[in-house]
Amino acid sequence: MIPVNAPLLGERERELVLESLASTWISGRGKYVSAFEEAFAAYCGARFGVTTPTGTTALHLALAALGIGPGDEVIMPALTIISCAFAITYTGARPVLVDSEPETGNLDWTRLEGAITPRTRAIMPVHLYGHPLDLDPLLEIAHRHGLAVVEDAAEAHGALYRGRPVGGIGTAGCFSFYANKLVTTGEGGMVVTSDPQLADHARRLRDLAHTRERRFVHDEIGFNYQMTNLQAAMGLAQLERIDDSIALKRRMAAQYAEGLSGVPGLILPIEAPWVRSVYWMYAVRLDRGARCSRDQAMARLHERGVDTRTFFVPMHWQPVFLQRGWFTDEQYPVAEALSQTGFYLPSGLAITPEEIEQVCEAVRAVLT
Ligand SMILES: Cc1ncc(COP(=O)(O)O)c(C=O)c1O
Numbered sequence: 001m002i003p004v005n006a007p008l009l010g011e012r013e014r015e016l017v018l019e020s021l022a023s024t025w026i027s028g029r030g031k032y033v034s035a036f037e038e039a040f041a042a043y044c045g046a047r048f049g050v051t052t053p054t055g056t057t058a059l060h061l062a063l064a065a066l067g068i069g070p071g072d073e074v075i076m077p078a079l080t081i082i083s084c085a086f087a088i089t090y091t092g093a094r095p096v097l098v099d100s101e102p103e104t105g106n107l108d109w110t111r112l113e114g115a116i117t118p119r120t121r122a123i124m125p126v127h128l129y130g131h132p133l134d135l136d137p138l139l140e141i142a143h144r145h146g147l148a149v150v151e152d153a154a155e156a157h158g159a160l161y162r163g164r165p166v167g168g169i170g171t172a173g174c175f176s177f178y179a180n181k182l183v184t185t186g187e188g189g190m191v192v193t194s195d196p197q198l199a200d201h202a203r204r205l206r207d208l209a210h211t212r213e214r215r216f217v218h219d220e221i222g223f224n225y226q227m228t229n230l231q232a233a234m235g236l237a238q239l240e241r242i243d244d245s246i247a248l249k250r251r252m253a254a255q256y257a258e259g260l261s262g263v264p265g266l267i268l269p270i271e272a273p274w275v276r277s278v279y280w281m282y283a284v285r286l287d288r289g290a291r292c293s294r295d296q297a298m299a300r301l302h303e304r305g306v307d308t309r310t311f312f313v314p315m316h317w318q319p320v321f322l323q324r325g326w327f328t329d330e331q332y333p334v335a336e337a338l339s340q341t342g343f344y345l346p347s348g349l350a351i352t353p354e355e356i357e358q359v360c361e362a363v364r365a366v367l368t
Pocket of ligand 1: 054055056057080081083084126152154155175176177178187188189
């Protein structure tokens with residue numbers, strides 16, 4: 001079976017992880033943690049990085065450090081991973097949803113102002129599947145309304161928006177380093193920002209919020225959200241090769257685009273002229289012209305040894321929120337359609353050109 005997203009790990013990862021093991025600095029302090037924070041933040045064009053155990057906790061930490069809490073609202077896309085909505089919920093704030101734009105699935109900024117209320121404190125745009133969202137108009141709206149922008153760049157390490165790396169553009173940016181990401185630490189995450197106060201607050205909250213004056217005295221509710229030195233060592237080794245990883249993903253996308261062009265009913269991902277996408281996942285969709293449904297196509301690809309995944313399920317269809325009476329009468333037709341027709345082809349960094357060829361052949365066999 002060709003896996004949907006397998007990581008690429010090498011000698012350098014082994015070397016640095018073993019070095020950190022030998023140093024006996026295995027917990028949340030140690031030279032690799034600060035080295036990884038500095039190097040990754042710099043890569044994103046941000047001044048500070050605060051590592052976390054996961055991308056989900058990075059999102060939570062960023063919101064908490066911004067002081068977002070009960071009574072507040074945070075705007076987010078209807079179509080994304082549930083981590084975004086959960087992170088907002090952990091703070092006591094309410095997620096408010098906005099539909100997607102059809103081509104990339106990213107939050108449709110033209111609908112943003114309709115979702116802003118006096119309670120809105122922040123916007124959480126997501127750079128879905130490695131394709132940057134159109135940030136300039138969103139930032140302009142956020143600025144006009146005095147709102148923070150927490151970029152969820154968990155799927156878009158190294159993606160460029162008008163030449164600038166995503167994650168480093170908004171008030172804060174959040175990353176995941178889960179095994180299928182462009183930089184992995186097994187599990188892991190980071191908040192990056194150029195705001196020194198925000199970085200400082202995030203770091204204090206992450207480390208149990210000891211007061212500056214006295215350790216073991218606490219004047220706000222903190223978390224223990226530390227990444228281990230072992231993970232950071234791996235992150236640093238992964239970061240050294242990020243440009244190769246991005247080049248690999250882009251070659252994969254080019255090969256898929258060529259191998260899959262003209263398949264009836266199959267819609268391939270776009271790359272807007274003002275971005276560099278990193279194709280975290282090669283995300284395709286079926287339209288009415290396809291020979292079979294998305295689920296049938298996935299089942300038939302599975303029979304041919306090709307593993308795939310569906311797009312996310314929109315937030316307003318999640319039982320956990322409907323049970324709370326949230327989003328009950330809301331509809332987001334673009335997000336709904338994407339969720340029902342989209343799936344990812346194998347896109348891991350470890351995929352070979354021969355495997356991509358096999359996937360293309362299987363897709364052609366299933367859909368033509
Ligand atoms: C867009 C997005 N945000 C947040 C996350 C959460 O990251 P993690 O799985 O590290 O908690 C993910 C994870 O896959 C993601 O794809």
